[in-house]
Amino acid sequence: MIFGFLKERRRKQLKARPFPNEWLKIIKRRVTFFARLSAVDQAELLDHIQVFLAEKRFEGCAGLEINDEIRVTIAAQACLLLLRRRTDYFPRLVTILVYPSTYLVDEQRPTEGPVWEEGRMSRLGETGRTMGSMVLAWDAVKTGAADPSDGKNVVLHEFAHQLDYENLAADGTPSLVTRRQQLAWREVMRTEFASLRAADETGIPTLLDTYGATNPAEFFAVSVEAFFERPIMFRARHPRLYSELQHYFQQDPVEFSAERTKIVNKML
Ligand SMILES: [Zn+2]
Structure with a gap:
């Protein structure tokens, strides 16, 4: 209870911080759907991004150096799934591993099927230990953000899995109220x-x-x-x-x- 209270207070403080102008520029440049949201949703999204970026860890893999461009582009898309809901910010997720490209991920760890599913496979295959991490390829993140209407978005896909895990079961059913x-x-x-x-x-x-x-x-x-x-x-x-x-x-x-x-x- 106390922890929940402190967490809430901390999140409130994070949201109250002025949103960095550099981050907003990145969102406007990279994340196409942002301009289409209402002003109210845009403001809420920026609040969520502040909390998300303060709470999640990013790790660059295969030589990729993490920068704000990467963090903000991922956060903005992930937080679209949090709008207008009571949320605990993907509580099962601790670390986001980012590879420069799908190709490099393939090369690193051979896998069948789409590369981003590798994260899913390891999470599903080794529950507990690797539950807290996600793998994303930066090039797929960028293309996903640039075209908001091709039906493909690796960030939405992977974070949808995170919503599914909120109630601990990866069964296609997120936490539902009633x-x-x-x-x-x-x-x-x-x-x-x-x-x-x-x-x-x-x-x-x-x-x-x-x-x-x-x-x-x-x-x-x-x-x-x-x-x-x-x-x-x-x-x-x-x-x-x-x-x-x-x-x-x-x-x-x-x-x-x-x-x-x-x-x-x-x-x-
Ligand atoms: Zn999947």
């Missing part, structure tokens, strides 16, 4: 996961990355990517899943969607 919410979530997820699996097996094109057919945890992570990056299509094709995510995140990404502009441009 029993009713849990039941609705499970029912929708089960149906949607089964239909993605079926589509994957038959080769039907899907909006959700078929990597999500791997297991419910991956299903949640790819759903979060699509929810924030392609919300208009998502809502049209998976209205119930969209509504569960909207309820959980307390956000409606259609409001700040870059996809809208893309669709309109195509029509013209």
Whole structure:
């Protein structure tokens, strides 16, 4: 209790600090979705970034030197998942390991599939010991931040796993407030996961990355990517899943969607 109180007070102090202008410049340059948020959401995001950067440790790997550009670009995207909710700032995460590129990570530790899943594999494979760390490739972080509507975002993906771990189980279900919410979530997820699996097996094109057919945890992570990056299509094709995510995140990404502009441009 005391610890919780001190933590809250410390976080309040961090948020009260003036936001460094250099950091804001980085966000405006690197993180495209920022300009589309409302002024209220922007202010809340900056507050979260202050707390996030004070509490999380970054470590450069394979010769990469950590700088503010890297820290702020990662933090801004991760904190999008915290907006408008009561949050404990990804409590399971202590250290973020950043490699210069996907290629180098591959070279360092051979792995099948997308590189960022390496972090997931080690966390899932060795619960406890490596639970507190995450691996990100800086080049993938940058491309993810630059295009907010291609449906791919490694930071959103990895931090969605962190939300999933908040209740200790990597099962595609984050901490949900009410029993009713849990039941609705499970029912929708089960149906949607089964239909993605079926589509994957038959080769039907899907909006959700078929990597999500791997297991419910991956299903949640790819759903979060699509929810924030392609919300208009998502809502049209998976209205119930969209509504569960909207309820959980307390956000409606259609409001700040870059996809809208893309669709309109195509029509013209
Ligand atoms: Zn994953």
